[in-house]
Amino acid sequence: xxxxxxxxxxxxxxxxxxxxxxxxxxxxxxxxxxxxxxxxxxxxxxxxxxxxxxxxxxxxxxxxxxxxxxxxxxxxxxxxxxxxxxxxxxxxxxxxxxxxxxxxxxxxxxxxxxxxxxxxxxxxxxxxxxxxxxxxxxxxxxxxxxxxxxxxxxxxxxxxxxxxxxxxxxxxxxxxxxxxxxxxxxxxxxxxxxxxx
Numbered sequence: 001x002x003x004x005x006x007x008x009x010x011x012x013x014x015x016x017x018x019x020x021x022x023x024x025x026x027x028x029x030x031x032x033x034x035x036x037x038x039x040x041x042x043x044x045x046x047x048x049x050x051x052x053x054x055x056x057x058x059x060x061x062x063x064x065x066x067x068x069x070x071x072x073x074x075x076x077x078x079x080x081x082x083x084x085x086x087x088x089x090x091x092x093x094x095x096x097x098x099x100x101x102x103x104x105x106x107x108x109x110x111x112x113x114x115x116x117x118x119x120x121x122x123x124x125x126x127x128x129x130x131x132x133x134x135x136x137x138x139x140x141x142x143x144x145x146x147x148x149x150x151x152x153x154x155x156x157x158x159x160x161x162x163x164x165x166x167x168x169x170x171x172x173x174x175x176x177x178x179x180x181x182x183x184x185x186x187x188x189x190x191x192x193x194x195x196x197x
Contacts, residue, residue, distance in 0.1 A: 030142060031062035032104065032112045040096075046157040047150060048119075051097040057083060059115075063097045066118040070140035074172070080138040081120050094123035098158065100141070100150050117141035117150055121162050134162035139175065146174070155182050 036059065040050040049055075051063055060083035067081035081097055100117035119139040125132040141150060159165075171179075 029065075030114045030116055031065050032114050033058045033062050034112050035103070042098075043157045043160055047153050048098040048100045048157070050161070051099055052095075059099065060084075060097075062115045063099050063118050066099070066115065066140050067120065067138065069142075070118075070138050073140065081118075096121045096161075098154065100145075100154070116145045119151070119154075119158070121158075121165065122168075124166065130166075134165040135168055136162075136165050137168045151178060152182070 033056075036056040038049055038051070038056065038059065039054045040052050042048055042050050049059070051060055064079065064081055064083040067079040070076070071079040085095075098119040098121065099115050101113040101115040104112050104114055117140060120137040122135050122137050123132065124130075124135040139151065167179075167184075
């Protein structure tokens with residue numbers, strides 16, 4: 001007869017903390033934020049908003065939540081963006097997040113925006129004596145929104161805002177395939193020793 005510490009088959013039962021050690025909630029809750037005035041205009045016809053330190057805090061917090069989903073999916077130690085990281089920090093004051101959303105409507109009009117994707121862009125200086133440039137650091141879209149052309153439609157506008165960007169590695173297979181289709185000219189693969197950890 002098994003006791004409280006063993007399973008029916010006789011193997012020791014894992015303790016709750018052992019079960020929870022690698023557990024993270026699976027649900028993805030898209031942030032719903034109010035429609036607010038953003039001081040950073042996106043190019044005409046762009047399907048995204050441009051966030052900076054001057055953008056509404058609620059929008060930056062929504063971008064941080066999407067960055068946390070990126071961290072969780074790709075098993076990074078830290079999210080690539082924090083809503084408050086730009087406040088007073090000259091090193092990241094030029095950084096931007098392109099955030100993709102959809103207005104939600106009620107009988108009385110727009111009530112908010114569901115943000116479902118984001119692309120992080122950083123200004124990178126003095127890395128291996130390379131000239132300063134913009135760098136695409138991370139991108140994450142809700143799984144239901146992937147493959148719907150959001151990034152393809154945004155790509156010309158992204159290149160208009162951030163000409164000739166470099167890429168932060170490693171890249172996912174999906175991103176490599178997207179960049180090949182988009183005709184991105186810079187080499188997509190880097191040697192294993194150059195990968196950021």
